[in-house]
Amino acid sequence: MSNWKAILSYDGTPYHGWQIQPNLPTIQGTLAQVIHHITGESTLPQGSGRTDAGVHALAQVASFSLESPIPPANLHRALNRALPPSIRILSVEHAPTGFHARHSAVGKTYEYHIHPTGTICSPMLAPYVWPCPFPLDLQKLQQAATHILGSHDFTSFAATDPDLTTRTAEPIGEQPQHATAIRTIRHSYWREQEGILIYRVTGTGFLHHMVRNLVGTFVEAGMGRISPHAIPEILARCNRSAAGPTAPSSGLFLVEVEY
Template sequence: MPHWRAILAYDGTPYHGWQVQPGLITVQGTLAEALLALTGETVLPQGSGRTDTGVHALGQVVSFPLNAKIPASNLLFALNRVLPPSIRVLSVAEAAPGFHARHSAVRKTYEYRILPRITALETICPPFLAPYVWASPRALSLDLLNEAAAHVVGTHDFSSFAAVNPDQAHRNASPVLPKENTRTLFASYWVQDPGPEGLLRYRVTGSGFLHHMVRNLVGTFVEAGSERLPASQIPAILAARDRSAAGPTAPARGLFLHEVEY
């Protein structure tokens, strides 16, 4: 049975995340429906990561088997004809034996986009950008953002930046987060685009990421970038291993799965 590897880009706005959920429209479910319509085969495509509701992808890698004998170029064309415009298949190729989009991945890169304040009173976000950026609530210093972001490079326990299990939080005012929250970040930095919008982009590459980890990092860095939290406090937040020590969770709409490496 041929095994396929595809790269997808999608606008996460209309979807309840990647993973199939009963009664909800998801990216995985929509792709599975497209494959069923084209081949008559029921398969569950495996993604490199389970993006949340409203999170986008520029390079989501997907693997799936098919019995149908179809050339890669034909499959690419047919999928893009059947899928909605919010999901595009960028490439399709036959995968190497044993390849799995999630288990075979060694590094992932995410990007988070912030529209900085462009007036003294508020951030005016153009409607065509609104689903894809966080309009900054406060003025931000690029230098302070980078000072904060540099502290998380390396291998750390990221419990302070992991989503808390709501059931556990209900039972215990100071929930103990699950073990095995150690991850390695190879790069963590901010850049600002030239031009009138001047988007701030946070780029982070790691061996893996905990649930909401990137959004929690961004929310904390924004606290530092707006001088509401000393950037030098990030190591202490990491050491606390307590979600309540870190800043708020940034909105999902600014987050993109950028690239997956194998």
């Protein structure tokens, strides 16, 4: 068996997230079907994380094993020929034994894009942003974002669905697989680029819905509904009801995975 590492980019709009689901189109399911079509082997590619329905990726990483002695260049061409245009394989290569797209990762970077009120959002851009109808103060957004730097318990920003407990608690890297909501954030900042407000965050790992819940809370600060300096108190309460709403999935991108 050969271990493989693939980096892929996808438009998450037509998919029900990464994780395979019965009778629903998913990234993992589509990739598995195409690999089976090419090699005749049944394998379930493991992603660096389970992006939700509608979430996009610029550089998702997947690992899988194959018996087929197919050269990497041939597999690369065959995958992109067979996959729908909404999914592209950027690279595919042999990986060391033991490499796992999720467990071997040591960090991730996400971006969230907001189209602010005041201008018309192009229909070409709409699937990839949150067309936020509220006026936002960039300085307040940034003030709020700085408060999550460092190591914190992010329970207040995690999904509360009990069926997702295991999924929520999965840490990145070689940490023990036990329930913990503590994550370390190295970068957290906002910028404006060509009229779009972009939030970029890098950390050791992220809980389910964590980035979208952070953005929804930061937007509350940007609107003036809460103080930007309320974030430490929200973190300390370890209660999802203390934080703001969940931002829509359309604006979220997985940008990079570190190993």
